[in-house]
Amino acid sequence: MADTVTEFYDDFLEKTMVRYRIVGNARLDAAIELVAKYLRPGITVADIGCGIGIVSEALARKQRGADIIGLDLSPQNIRYAQATVDEPNARFIASSITEQFDALRRTAKRPVDLVCMIDVLEHIPEADRRQLFSDIADICSNEAIFVLTYPTPEFQRYRAEHDPEILQVIDNVVEFDDLYSEFRESGWHLARMDYRGIWVEDEYVYLVLRRKTPDEFPQRKEPFLASLRRRAGRLAIRPYLRWKYEKRPFRER
Numbered sequence: 001m002a003d004t005v006t007e008f009y010d011d012f013l014e015k016t017m018v019r020y021r022i023v024g025n026a027r028l029d030a031a032i033e034l035v036a037k038y039l040r041p042g043i044t045v046a047d048i049g050c051g052i053g054i055v056s057e058a059l060a061r062k063q064r065g066a067d068i069i070g071l072d073l074s075p076q077n078i079r080y081a082q083a084t085v086d087e088p089n090a091r092f093i094a095s096s097i098t099e100q101f102d103a104l105r106r107t108a109k110r111p112v113d114l115v116c117m118i119d120v121l122e123h124i125p126e127a128d129r130r131q132l133f134s135d136i137a138d139i140c141s142n143e144a145i146f147v148l149t150y151p152t153p154e155f156q157r158y159r160a161e162h163d164p165e166i167l168q169v170i171d172n173v174v175e176f177d178d179l180y181s182e183f184r185e186s187g188w189h190l191a192r193m194d195y196r197g198i199w200v201e202d203e204y205v206y207l208v209l210r211r212k213t214p215d216e217f218p219q220r221k222e223p224f225l226a227s228l229r230r231r232a233g234r235l236a237i238r239p240y241l242r243w244k245y246e247k248r249p250f251r252e253r
Ligand SMILES: C[S@@+](CC[C@H](N)C(=O)[O-])C[C@H]1O[C@@H](n2cnc3c(N)ncnc32)[C@H](O)[C@@H]1O
Pocket: 005, 009, 028, 048, 049, 050, 051, 052, 054, 055, 071, 072, 073, 074, 077, 095, 096, 097, 098, 099, 117, 118, 119, 120, 123, 124
């Protein structure tokens, strides 16, 4: 199976990915915007399933002080990335994240602070996910962030029914309930989850995980003017509100 998957993605390069370089790609632009929020100077970033390195390159440009490691199963993708990405703070390795995890461990010289898997999770065999999340947690710093994007289960089922020929060699429906227990048991906490439409409504899940929950939850004060406006807006009807919500319900019980 591993060889079939590698061959598929070697081939996918010319059929699909090079086109992203020529005409651009809205899916990738949105993913880059999401991951870039977590870039900081001096951090190590792992872009797992980096394809031809478009996200890795964009992250390297946005934060020149970060060390970006792009990893992909397909040697052809990695050769292409190495030949086309010129950023000195981006480097690439060809290896399978499920079968040769140590390659990433060896390449990252220090704990990884930001991991992204952009439309890769659905292509990882379900049985390998728990171990993968736990291996990733193992090489990450305590403050690490893990960003994942993948097709929503609803959209993935729709595609399987109406457009099965566009599905890739492994293209699973990723159910959130399964995923939640897998990442919780591997030491990840949910920080954010969104449904995002690029070409159709509710097409992708955007998931942000944290290695640990925040040490504190700082207070947020409502801005003074907003608070004033909210209170002033109700001033005239306050006697009625008091009657309806404070007095009447208790009197009538
Ligand atoms: C749909 S492509 C996404 C590529 C890129 N992240 C993007 O969004 O354009 C999925 C990528 O995951 C890679 N991939 C699949 N299984 C992998 C594995 N076990 N280890 C590393 N990469 C893998 C494939 O080679 C392919 O480049």
